[in-house]
Each structure stands twice: as structure tokens, then as C-alpha cells.
Amino acid sequence: MKYWNELDESIFFCKLFSHPIEIGRISLFSLQIENDQPSLGLGFDIPEFPDNLPEKWQNKGFNTCRLGLTCSNISDLKITNIPTKEIFSATIERSYTAQPSLYSGNLSPQLHATTNNPAPNTKHSGE
Template sequence: MWYNFLERSKFISNLYDDVPDLNNVRIAAIKITDEGRRVSIHFNMPKFGDNPPSKWNNSRYNTVFVELDFFDIKDLSVSYCKENLRGNINIQKNEESGLKVSISGSVNVTFLADIGMIQSVSGYIDTVEE
């Protein structure tokens, strides 16, 4: 599974009985920083968590928001074709470079990274109709 290749994945693996694949996710942001050495991907998980914290239940959250960071980027490619960012996010172990990350959909991104981590996982109320 995609999260096994990332550091700080314990919370996401506890949040779900079976962590879903990242298919057709709504992407809030793709950020390229540190002169291209860092890529951040912010997105909504495809389904709400099976075991949310009680604070999330009490606040009636219905969406899980994830921020991933990747470092020491190589071979970055980006193309964009629509306003609404949606896509499938695929993260695989790569023998040569650490991680191979690709997004395919209304935005297409591919890159190699030495390391990736789950920067944050939060809940919120999403009122946007899918």
C-alpha cells in the first residue's frame, strides 16, 4: 500500500481498517518549493476514516485531508488540463531513487524522490458536492 513507503504513516493506518487506494481524489494543492527539491501534495482521501478520533466525530467531520511531502526530487514533470484537480495518486518504491510518485487525471505529475512523509492528517466538514 502507498502509505507503507512514507514516514509517519501510523495515524493513517490506524484511521482506516483498510486504507483506500488514492483513486479519483480531489487535490487541493501541488506545491513545488525549495528550488524544486521539495514537492507537497494536499488532497482529500476518497472516503472518511473507519476509526476517526472522537473530536472528529463530535465536530461532525466527513472528510479526511492529507498533506504529503517529498524531498530530494528528480525528474519532475507536470502537465495540467482542467480547472478542478482530480486524479489517481500512485506511490511506489523505486530501487534506484527511493520513491516513484505519479498523479494521473486532470493534472499529470511524475517525479522521483529520495524520501516521502505524511506531513499531516486532519478532518473537516466538506460541503462541496462531489
């Protein structure tokens, strides 16, 4: 998978951006694991900023696009050397199941999971 826009349930994301946004660099700010679900929630910022802001968000001082990715029915979860402030390189490989992976530049901190449903959500942050 090459673009965030290709994820299932990315309708709102596609309304905020008029062009495809490549999956790539992210700044991870939250990680939530629900063992009884089982699910994994990732919160992160991307360097791109939307070009189609809703009117209610315009002139509010937003300068960051903050995304959330919820992965349900996860298995094979591997997390090493997190928390960290490093910028990650994100990839999502899609076959029968999706496999989101995050790696920092030096490959020390990383996260890898297998899921059958990565679903995005989008919000914006101010300065």
C-alpha cells in the first residue's frame, strides 16, 4: 500500500486532501494496546497538511495533521525500544491481512503487527 488514502474507511481523510498522501514519515505520539479486543491504536503526525480544510477549522491556527490508525484483530505484535522521540518510517503491506510497520532511521525502535482491519481517523492540532 502506497497512500494513506487507500486505507478502508479513509473517506474523511480523502475529503481533507485533494491528492494522494504517501505513507512515509510519521511522528508517533501515542500507542494504545487493548489485549481483550485485541486491537492496537496508533496516534501520529504526518508532515503533510490538508489543502481542503472544513470552514470551521480555517483560521484556527492549526499547523499539524494528526492521524490515528486503529488496527483490530491484531496478531504477531512486536514492539522494541519504544517510547522514543525519533521520526518513524511507516509502511503498510496488504495481502490477505494488512501488516503495518514502523521503523526509525536507525532501525532500533520498531513496531510490527498483523491485522485484518487498519482503519484511519484524522484530526488537527494547533501550535
